[in-house]
Amino acid sequence: MRLGYTWGSILVVVAASVTGDILVSLAMKQVGDLGHVYRERGFWCTVKAVMGNGTLWAGVCFMALAFFALLFALSWADVSLVAPASAALTYVGNALTAKVFLRENVDRRRWIAALLVAAGVVLVAG
Amino acid sequence: MSFRKHAILAGVIFFGALGDIALSRGMKEVGQLSLANWTHVIAAIFTPWVGVGILLLIAFFASYLTALSFADLTYVLPATSVGYILLALLSRFFLHEHISPYRWAGIALIALGVGFVTQGPAKTDDARGTRHAPAGGPPFRPGLAEGRDERGVRR
Numbered sequence: 399m400r401l402g403y404t405w406g407s408i409l410v411v412v413a414a415s416v417t418g419d420i421l422v423s424l425a426m427k428q429v430g431d432l433g434h435v436y437r438e439r440g441f442w443c444t445v446k447a448v449m450g451n452g453t454l455w456a457g458v459c460f461m462a463l464a465f466f467a468l469l470f471a472l473s474w475a476d477v478s479l480v481a482p483a484s485a486a487l488t489y490v491g492n493a494l495t496a497k498v499f500l501r502e503n504v505d506r507r508r509w510i511a512a513l514l515v516a517a518g519v520v521l522v523a524g
Numbered sequence: 525m526s527f528r529k530h531a532i533l534a535g536v537i538f539f540g541a542l543g544d545i546a547l548s549r550g551m552k553e554v555g556q557l558s559l560a561n562w563t564h565v566i567a568a569i570f571t572p573w574v575g576v577g578i579l580l581l582i583a584f585f586a587s588y589l590t591a592l593s594f595a596d597l598t599y600v601l602p603a604t605s606v607g608y609i610l611l612a613l614l615s616r617f618f619l620h621e622h623i624s625p626y627r628w629a630g631i632a633l634i635a636l637g638v639g640f641v642t643q644g645p646a647k648t649d650d651a652r653g654t655r656h657a658p659a660g661g662p663p664f665r666p667g668l669a670e671g672r673d674e675r676g677v678r679r
Contacts, residue, residue: 403558419597426592433528433594448589465581469547469565469574473557477548478615478623482608486634489601502596503648507640511602514637521630 421457535587546577
């Protein structure tokens with residue numbers, strides 16, 4: 399039961415995190431480099447541009463779901479298992495989905511990094 | 525990449541790791557949750573360590589949003605996974621958790637993955653013209669700021 403709770407909550411964290419990350423990344427690409435926006439339009443316009451983006455809030459909702467699932471997982475297992483396992487699996491999921499939904503160029507270098515991180519997760523969780 | 529951008533990535537690393545540690549300490553004090561008493565998670569938010577963890581994670585999120593505005597998601601995530609090493613050290617010395625040699629080896633592989641991805645360009649997604657450039661700004665030229673051409677190849 400304990401193992402089921404731990405890995406079930408980790409899987410919910412991963413699914414919600416990937417969706418949240420993709421939506422938030424999409425939102426920030428729509429806003430543009432905050433350094434440029436800040437220099438050209440000032441602080442409050444930058445805050446307004448970020449906070450007024452609906453895609454960002456959709457992403458935040460999924461991140462909130464991931465956060466509560468993380469709290470649940472942390473109450474059952476060590477942080478040195480839960481945090482790296484969920485975050486690294488999220489990274490692999492993001493590499494797959496970022497190529498499709500964000501049109502990022504996930505090249506060989508990034509896939510090698512994904513495999514290294516995935517192997518790292520197996521050892522961390524083992 | 526400028527000092528400002530490195531500082532923002534460092535903020536993602538430190539605030540993320542410290543936030544997780546504070547949350548973990550807080551949840552150990554709260555005790556184990558289950559589906560039967562899931563509402564206790566609401567009360568957990570108002571305990572001191574979980575509260576501090578949430579504040580640190582807000583700082584993490586601000587840094588994370590800023591990083592995503594100038595770099596790819598598939599660059600920011602692995603580049604900031606140095607935080608796992610920080611997290612392992614903090615959980616070993618601050619929470620007194622046991623970290624086995626296998627976990628250390630896993631953390632080393634994750635660090636190696638970070639090394640790989642940070643050798644490449646931070647931004648690659650704009651080659652198909654999907655980005656909305658800031659109003660009035662120059663036309664976006666992907667990778668040029670990093671000394672690379674449109675395909676991310678070093679010039």
